[in-house]
Amino acid sequence: xxxxxxFKDFVLESLSSAMADTPYTFSAKKMFGEYCIYVLEREQSxxxxxxxxxxxALFVKQFEILKPLLESAxxxxxYPGAKESYILDVDSxxxxxxxxxxxxxxxxxxxxxxxxxx
Numbered sequence: 121x122x123x124x125x126x127f128k129d130f131v132l133e134s135l136s137s138a139m140a141d142t143p144y145t146f147s148a149k150k151m152f153g154e155y156c157i158y159v160l161e162r163e164q165s166x167x168x169x170x171x172x173x174x175x176x177a178l179f180v181k182q183f184e185i186l187k188p189l190l191e192s193a194x195x196x197x198x199y200p201g202a203k204e205s206y207i208l209d210v211d212s213x214x215x216x217x218x219x220x221x222x223x224x225x226x227x228x229x230x231x232x233x234x235x236x237x238x
Contacts, residue, residue, distance in 0.1 A: 122153035123173050131157065131171075131178055131210050138213035139220055148173065154199065159224050168227040170220070172205070174198040179205040180219060185226055189218055 128148050135146045135157070143162040148155045154174040158167035172179040179198040180186065182205060193206045209215055 123155055123176050127176050128155050128173055131173055134210050134213065135216055135220070138216040142217075142221070144220060144224060146170075152199075159220065159227070161224065164229075166229050168224070168229060170223060170227060171208070172198045178208045178210050180208060180223070181205050183223060183226075185222055186219065189215075189222060 132146050132148060139146075145160050145162070147158045147160065147167060149158065154172065156169050157171035157173055157178075159170040160167040170180070175198070177196065177198075179196065180190075182195075182203070186206065190206045190208075193208065195204045196207045197203075198205055208219065
């Protein structure tokens with residue numbers, strides 16, 4: 121079941137509320153009926169992919185830095201062929217805040233897109 125636009129808006133609102141007093145903002149891009157959530161720090165010009173929103177659930181990769189924080193979080197596969205990821209509780213602003221504050225500074229910038237061949 122693809123993620124609805126209403127749920128995507130709810131997740132973005134929850135993230136914004138959880139991070140209200142920080143330099144982070146969020147956006148979403150639709151991809152194959154699901155969404156990728158991006159984080160942008162005010163000083164940066166390029167948003168970084170941080171979460172996947174699939175089947176009405178918020179996923180984050182199993183980064184080593186998140187293990188202590190999410191050791192009891194449920195795991196799931198966001199889409200067929202993907203690696204197992206943590207599933208986050210969208211209603212837990214405290215958890216969302218801790219994940220973003222821990223992960224966002226360590227994320228590499230996205231790889232530049234290759235020019236299209238003619």
